Amino acid sequence: MENSETTRLSRLTAIIIQLQTKRLVTALELANKFEVSKRTIYRDIRALEHSGVPVITEDGKGYTLMEGYRIPPIMFTEKQANALILAEQLVLKNKDASFIKDYSEAIDKIKSILRYTVQDKVNLLADRTRYDEALHQERNSSNLSDLQYALTNFRLVCINYINKEGNSTERIIEPFALLSTENWYLIAWCRLRKEFRFFRLDRIQRIEIKPENFEPHKMTLQEYFDKFH
Structure with missing residues (x-):
């Protein structure tokens, strides 16, 4: 989807929310809010009407939604x-x-x-997430979202990891927690080393979420620190 289409879709959704939260909304009010012309708002309202949203036009006043109409929760x-x-x-x-x-x-x-x-x-x-403020530090990672998913769904992850000496190894890990200090770190059980290890996210070269699940580790993050540090 092109960026202009994405922007319009977001605006249409936001217009519905405005109509849900206010008794009456004018075209000028919507145009000012979304920084577009009134002509664009007129087209948006027509698009909503054609898609089945019951927008009522009150001549000389503005727009409202049919009483009782609500979109489902987000x-x-x-x-x-x-x-x-x-x-x-x-x-x-x-x-x-x-x-x-x-x-x-x-x-x-x-x-x-x-x-x-x-x-x-x-x-x-x-x-299972700790974030500590680190000034003047740039955190680089493109894997955070995938690792969050693997952590909460107890899915095994295969990674190619480069250690501080520059050596690359393939690991099967069980994600446990995410920490941010000067960098993003993953605490995970490493099946290669058979122990919990810290992995810097910017050193993960490749990541694959496996279909297999692992047995959840029955401890909190604080219990982990109390036990291993």
Whole structure:
């Protein structure tokens, strides 16, 4: 999908949300909000009507939705929910107490509409993720989302990993937790070394999530630190 189409789809969705949350919305109000022309808003409203959304036009006043019409609750994919949990970790490092409170309450509302299976997984991920602020450090990783998924679904992962000496090995690992200090790190049980190991995400050259599951490790992240450090 081209970028302009993606932008329009996002705008159409946002217009529906505006119509759901306000009694009446004018074309000018929508045009100003989305930084487009009123002509574009007119076309968007027609597109919504053609797709079956019951938009009512009140002449000289604006637009409203037919009474009783509601779109279903937003359904996040697992990876989208995981991204929100990671964002929550970043916000918790903010120094503004009111901002933290507002964001935490928003995340709680989002969690409340997730399917129960996804709720369990995002709560597990929140317990298994630590983010420490490191100034002037650039964290490089393109595998975080896949590893979050493998961690919460207890899936084996095959990686090609380059150690600090520059040697490459293939490992089968059982993801346990994600940490961020000066870099992103994965704590995982390494089947090659038969022990828990730290893996720097920017040293993972290739990743493959296997169809096989592993037996979940029955301990919290804090229990891991108490036992092994």
